[in-house]
Amino acid sequence: MSPDSTFQLHTGRSMPAIGLGTWQLTEDTDGSVADALEMGYRMIDTSGDYGTQPGVGEAIRSVGVPREDIFLVTKVEEHEDALEATGSNLRELGLDHADLMLIHRPPRDGAGEALWKGLIEARDDGLTVDIGVSNYSIEQMRTIADATGEMPVVNQIEWSPFGWSPEMLEFCDAEGILIQAYSPLTRARRLDDPGLTEIAADHEATPAQLLLRWNLQHGVAPIPKASQHDHRQENLEVFDFEIGGEEMRALDEMNEHYSALGSLAYI
Ligand SMILES: NC(=O)c1ccc[n+]([C@@H]2O[C@H](COP(=O)([O-])OP(=O)(O)OC[C@H]3O[C@@H](n4cnc5c(N)ncnc54)[C@H](OP(=O)(O)O)[C@@H]3O)[C@@H](O)[C@H]2O)c1
Known part of the structure; x- marks a missing residue:
């Protein structure tokens, strides 16, 4: 794998294997996103409710990377009319299309x-x-597919070795749904975990890099947020080492359904 590696969507298109999250990236959004795109990021995640769409759109329009090389992900809210909200998101972004539009979370x-x-x-x-969808359980994905004949291409969910679901991974693999990992760095809350730091040190990698690499090796696309330039750079440098089979299993076994947000929405 390399920084421009992609994963295949079941519609036939490919999606960058790693992206930049923009929740709370509200200070100098356009500068940060432009910096990320210049550095090699090709996927940006935003949402109608992050307050970052104007800056994300500004960066995409002004940076010297062709629009067709950028994969823009945004979301409609559960209380909105999805078609209308897609249009208003695009107006806020100042773009004529998104690459991936998600339902942010299932309605109550x-x-x-x-x-x-x-x-x-x-x-x-x-x-x-x-x-695609976000924060959906297996049952909820089955229900919308039964109603329409269409499975989402992506389920964007909270995902780290400390909180993940083998059943979800198996279901998504079988249905060709790609998992996008949000809060893949546990919002930096578990980066000093001894088990994590030990395996990271063996690879001369940082704990953050190990978490991202664990995702990639499971075929999961992480979207870490980083407002600091050095963090963005570090998070892109995850393609020059490989986690061994035993170490992957040790990381998998750290699962305690941990959630930096309070609970894993999809379980
Ligand atoms: N669909 C949903 O419901 C949903 C929910 C939550 C998040 N998301 C998406 O997922 C993205 C990522 O999740 P997140 O923002 O919750 O958390 P995250 O990416 O797990 O963590 C972000 C935190 O990690 C720090 N960080 C980044 N790189 C680091 C590094 N190399 N070393 C040490 N610390 C590092 C950041 O610091 P600095 O900012 O100081 O660099 C920030 O404090 C969001 O931005 C958003 O786009 C979606």
């Missing part, structure tokens, strides 16, 4: 079949190339 009642139909319409209207 049901699986969001109406939202999913709205995103299918948005996709068919050319407002987004692919569509």
